[in-house]
Amino acid sequence: MIQVTLWAVLAPLIGAVIAGIGGRAIGRVGAHRVTIVLVAISTILSIIAWYRIVVAGHPPIDHTLYLWGVVGDLEIPIGFLIDELSVTMMVIVTSVSLMVHIYTIGYMKDDPGYQRFFSYISLFTFAMLTLVMSNNFIQLFFGWEAVGVVSYLLIGFWFDRESAIRANLKAFLVNRVGDFGFLLGIACLLAFTGSLRYDEVFAMAPALQGQTISLPLTGGAEWSVLTVACLCLFIGAMGKSAQFPLHVWLPDSMEGPTPISALIHAATMVTAGIFMVARMSPLFELSETALSTMLIIGAITALFMGLLGLVQHDIKRVVAYSTLSQLGYMTTGLGASAYAASIFHLGTHAFFKALLFLGAGSVIIAMHHEQDMRRMGGLKRYMPITWITALIGTLALIGTPGFAGFFSKESLIEAVHHSQLPGSTFAWVCILAGVFVTALYSFRMYFLVFHGKERMDEHTRSHLRESPAVVTIPLIFLAIASLLAGGLFAESILYGTFFGQSMMVMPEHDVLGEMAPAWGGAGAMMLHSFVTAPFWLAVLGVVVAWYLWLHRPDLPARIAARFSSLHNLLIHKYHFDDLYENILTALGRRIGSGLWRVGDMRLIDGLLVNGSAFSVGRLAKVIRKIQSGFLYHYAFAMIIGLVLLVSFFVIVRL
Amino acid sequence: MNAVHSLWLSSLPALAEFFLLAAGCTILVIDAFLDKGREAITCRLSQLALVVTLALVVALFPDARITAFDGSFVSDVMGGLLKIFILLIVIVGLFYLQAYLDERGQARGEYFVLVLFGSLGMLVMVSAGSFLTLYLGLELLSLSLYALVALNRESPLACEAAMKYFVLGALASGILLYGISMIYGSTGRIDFAGVSSAIGDASSLSLITLLGLVFVVVGIAFKFGAVPFHMWVPDVYEGAPAPITMLIATAPKIAAFGMLIRALGEGLEFLFIDWMQMLTFLAIASLAIGNVVAIAQTNMKRMLAYSAIAHVGFIFIGLLTGTPGGKAASMFYVISYALMALGAFGMVIWLGRKDGVGEADRIDDLKGIIERNPWFALMMLFLMLSMAGVPPFVGFWAKLAVLSEAVDVGMTWLAVTAVIFSVIGLFYYLRVVGLMFFHAPERSAPIVAPNTVRLVLSINALAIVAFGFYPDLLMDICVRAFPGLMAGQ
């Protein structure tokens, strides 16, 4: 079993190395064949592992491969924790990755960086698997940073575009903020438990409950260790999963190629934060402060980021804001201790969001890399497969009964409703409103792209055709998953033994446990939904979207003019970018340039670098004089050394 | 009859050395009868002889300390382990040497025979039981190396290097011998155990012994190439043919480590405080000069020479803690350094091959290697990062082990100094990486090499990675060499 999982991790790495180093030798076709075969192997092995753990009921494995190093008493292990949670993540990661690999053949067909791209996405798969399968914090952090690096590389994949460089820099910097918190959290746990292994840390967590630390800058107030650690870890999750207010990098990351947006910035990497919190549930459960924080942050993200999707014109950006909003849902679920529901939504979201992105990519290919929805419309005539699959994705996203998103989202909302934690009512209202918003922007996009007037120019129209099979086959597979993944697993995930003991919930927080008696099967849930608020809110959203953008396309502009201040607020993304740009970044720049002028130019450059270069130069000159090449100089230096040693160590003892 | 029999029995621990001596003589004779152009046979025979010697070392591996020849030969775990690594490195080095000479049409049987005798000298050094055998082993090694450097008479650079090496080496030998004679004079003993007990029994420390100690330390420091006895290192590294440089830079460092443990750790252990201070002085000077001057180099071999000087500083830091753990850390360091240097010089040799006669040893020759041969670039990246001490490569663990031992005995300031200088040193390793990956190549010809060299080089570089991920494999061995450690913990 451990062999199976080991090779599941290593296969993509091997593929990445081959495609990266030998890319030129094996050519474009060789590169995609090698990486796809290896990722397929990884997928199959993941499914085998998943089958054994979840279906066949093998016990979870916590296996340390070897000790990488020992520093004092601290052991740094390399190992795997293979339980229900990690195998589920493995299956999601590898299967979406496989679809994206295949899709890339079509999408990147003419790109000069073809092999590089395959190498990157295989490397990403490796890093993500390391992250989810880790059994200790160091390896988790390694995976965490590795996916960040690949994400950085891929956002800036077209490094000759300035906007791409800006976007990847932004993603990198914002993630640094989160990673700093994450690292602090790990350090805090390490300081108080002395271990980096999950099992040891979790075992000691209850004992930490009473302990407090006093933080500087907080007036000497005593903080619970666990709250501090969990909040720090959650800051890390906020960075990676783009939660408010660290969300600003995700929309800009759409500068990367579309397969990447699907794989990294929708389906997998951004969910690493969600996964991490679920993995750390034995810690978060012990800190109600942290749970409440997650509830509120998640709810804000879910509602307000969704609103931004209403005013965007770039098709990928709309999907990106939708991703932000859905990540907010997951975070809210975590805050309500409904870890299983969150991970369930993570899984279904991975499929339908990847589907939507790849569908958007398919449209973009057909439109000759035109991404503005104002120049689309009526595409369903030209691209039937893309149209149908996108419709399925959209329906799944808004939570239409029967589709995958319905089960996860509906349960999640219900779980938050049941939660007794501070802030849960606010969160519930927010995410309920979010349902309406989701339906509104989703169908706005759908109608603008596939229905209505054909607004593209004549040249583009004449070239419109369905994308090739390598593009549509992944779409079809993902569409099937978006249809079925919900109903099939809803019962066992939410109320059954799907996740076994892999996530811990305290009895007083167990919202899913409270909901369990009301569960009457997937069909009953669908039937019941017709009398619940979310369904009617979604329907309302669809109808409004139809009215505004299909029936009366002139209305939106008038509404925008009428509520121009509100519209402006949305257009400017609540001024967060301006805030960061003009205040934080400007402040940083001011400090930076001050430091640069005084510290760098004068002190470091003048004194240290140039000074040291100067003195190294001087030193080198002196040494060159000694290192003259003349034998007797060398011999003389040796004698001098001897005399010095004798003088220092013998004569002083006289 | 009985006396002869007992002599035979008592010399059994030194069987490997005697076999190597006999094999060296035999191969010398065989080589004389081989036609020109058949030197590959001499090389393979030499490698075979070294493999058999290695097998004998392993077969006779001692469980505990054994002495022979009235204490002038010592066989113990540390000696056995050092011998194994020395022999392995020389066997690998011969692959490079043979390929290099073959390509340039300079192959001569004497190269391989001299390497055999040099290896014998190293084996004698690490299992020396008295100053006399230590000195003789050192001379055997040094003479072979001088001749190896000079053997290509067509190259004025090599002849100059050999001349410098020879004269300075003779001076250092003289100093060492002078120190030994002083210690002999004041203690009346020449074997390490006798010297040690004589110093331990003496009521007060004789200043003559101390003076002798200084001279012995100078002799050892010269062999290591520690500042200020390092002047020969850059010139010889640059002047000698690359595979000879490789042989000078790798295995003799391990032998010098053995020599230092034997002479200072066993013979002069009661003067620990004194030689510890001297090593501290040498270590700081080596770290400073090595790392700073390496930045200014434009020649790869010279840069590696200064890097070697800097690494010697680290090796000394482990030794001057005086604890068994420190010695084990130093041993770990010296072995991993020898492996890294083996790979790095292998790269220089490999890179230079296409040019035929000349050596591609300018740092600029590494420009854009990623485009000429990505595999080569990756291996070189591993080696450079490992030398710089970047995790997860073995060089990081070596530095970490040495520094943590230094901190444990309360020499935090020394550890901090070492870290500062190795951060300075990071620059020139990363410059090599930068040139390899981010500059356009000056030549576009692909790099070709015989499969053996390619294979050996790849295994070498991957071993650096493997030991980086499993440092305990090597560390456990080193800990075994110093049994006080296990008893102490």
Add this chain to the structure above:
Amino acid sequence: MFISFVFYTLAAVLVASAIMVISARNPVHCALFLVMAFFSSAGIWLLLEAEFLAIVLVLVYVGAVMVLFLFVVMMLDINLAPLREGFARYLPIGALVAAVVVIEIVLVIGASDIDLPAVGDIVYRDADYSNTKELGTLLYTVHLYAFELAAAILLVAIVAAIALTMRRRSGTKSQDPSRQVAVKREDRIRIVSMPSSSDPEHESSERRR
């Protein structure tokens, strides 16, 4: 008392001739002073009743090595003047360092009032005591290992010396009788078929080729 007198005389001669070795102008004189230094040290060894070593020193170094050395010096006729140019320049600092070394050694020896307890007094033996035999016994028992190693070092020295000096120089003109005798007609003449025409243009182009 007499022994002390002889010792100090010999020591003075030894040091003086050693200084002359490095300062004399004529290389032949240098070599001869070195011979003198060897003789003096051989005399000191005789005082210690180490007859064998004294005789070996004279026989090997004076008899063989130095004669060879003189031979080379005379044959090559080295002009030492350019080598000595730096001598005056470096003399002050060299002398300073030498003085420091001497002072330090004197200080060390003076401080430890040199009785060398470990060695003990010199034991004076009878006339029939064989120093050579004692040496031989030690050499072939206690120091057998070192003895073998010394032999190996000599072997390396021989190999190195031969390998470094024995090389074929290109451009030397020497006759090899066996090759001269074994020469065949085909080695010396080459039959070329020439075109019969005497067309000057063709000929010139042929020549150009």
